[in-house]
Amino acid sequence: MGKHRASARSARQFAFVLGEISVLNAIEFADVSFRYEEGAPFAVRHLNFSVAEGEFVAVLGHNGSGKSTLARLANGLLTPDEGTIFAFGVQLGEKNLYDVRRNVGVVFQNPDNQTVATIVEDDVAFGAENVGLPREEIGRRIDFALKAVGMEPYRTATVARLSGGQKQRIAIAGVLALKPKAIILDESTAMLDPRGRREIVDVVSRLNREEGITVVLITHFMEEALLAGRAVVMNRGEVVMQGTPREIFGRREELLTYNLALPRIGVICEKLRAGGMDIGDTLDAATLAKEIAACVS
């Protein structure tokens, strides 16, 4: 364990030095362990994990692998039993919790649990009001946030009458109104229909691309993970696989051992290959169709 900690620290210092030049780690876990109850198994154990500023990272893992615990630790909703967490170079502690939360926003799974006001603009303003921003500034932030998620026409709409996808976009806008540098989405698309899911994924990819906001997307949907620059697989509270989404999905045997099913397209590739066809490991339907066409015509 001592070795763990030493390597974690040097990793952080390394990131910090780099940070002075240009790259700073947005979120960094250094040998973090956490359990919900004394005697219970660790939900997260000796976790070393970092996300660079401006990165788009997808976190995969079966139910109970520690993904949500990671999200809650990252903005101080939970306090680690061991290890330290840094957000933009600042160590999380009781004193700076509110500053950290302004930098790292979390959007959760259930849209209905995340709205506090009856009117859209009041709901978006809630966080900004709580940190005591001046009135004019809050107005500007609401404009910016609603525009960013494409919900300007709904500024004075009743939250309860919006669809699930629209409510989730309002939840994202509420986080954006604080101008965070990073957003963590904890299965924020799980309860939405396909259209709602696309809306959310489009919004966060754009925020990442255009505003440079760091995005951590925790998801069960393999297709969503494909949009990220890097994918991380968690199992029993540890990071067990890392790489580009493509690399990760190429390691099928390994994925199965972590209770992750292959996306359906992977299953099809595998079956066709088993039947003697010359099919690669693609995750794109158009590419697969071309390969099949080449084999049979």
Add this chain to the structure above:
Amino acid sequence: MRIVAEHLSYTYNARSPFETAALKDVTLTIEEGEFFGIIGHTGSGKSTFVQHLNGLLRLPSSMKKYRPKKPKKGEVLPPPVVLRVGEFDLTDKKTDFRALRKKVGMVFQYPEYQLFADTVRDDVAFGLKNFSDTKLTAEETDAAVCAALEAVGLDFSELKDKSPFELSGGQKRRVAIAGVIVTRPEVLVLDEPAAGLDPLGKQEVMELLHRLHKSWCKTVIIVSHDMDEISENCTRAAVFADGSVKAVLSPRELFCRTEELLALGLDIPLTARLCALLAREGVAVDCDFTTEDFCRAVLALFGNKRGERT
């Protein structure tokens, strides 16, 4: 039990500024023994429809009474509203809705949020106690609960005294389903049964439903957004859009009509997308859009090709 709906309409918040017509003249028949899918965009009327099936939403009870026997001269009566589930006529207000609900089990979205009892046994037994006409002995209750838990693949002796809140997500969902099937319904309706689970959990739930369909409930109806789920599992599916039924077809027929589905804002299964892409390359693949059949059809084409070459 055969389900027949004809000219069924339903309006929420009728005669108020928030009036919305959720169902408009829906006509749909679901045969006994089907594994039926209901698809449609959010707000298309899917849930409103399934909530009619066990009387959670009721037709105005007066529907029959106020219907004049003879039309006035020159007047054309609208066609009669029919809603029958097996022998139950739901347009009749004298229908025994309690008996109906025993026969039509309803599993809502995220059913695990509805667990409430201290132990798994009490939770599963709740519906049983409420629906039984006589007081059940402890042995009878335990036997029924045990059978229901085993049907969903859980071990009675291991779980009976545990709190349902200590279980994992997938187990909770199974317990919630056991709580519905414990009354031995003939029709099981599930709203998004696999939503929110990880891919493996999804697969397990669908396998479970197939087992139940074979051994426990004659008819299974699922509401789903996941077209892959529909193409892999269902015998037929109804497409809801804007409060009416646009089509009732088998997956094989349904997913040929990709353009129409996309126009309705719906997805198409991966296999259908591949077939459409292959058609553009001049390769026709004839399959029922399950993964298995798609691969079989493609490999058959491949085999033919190889045969020609040698």
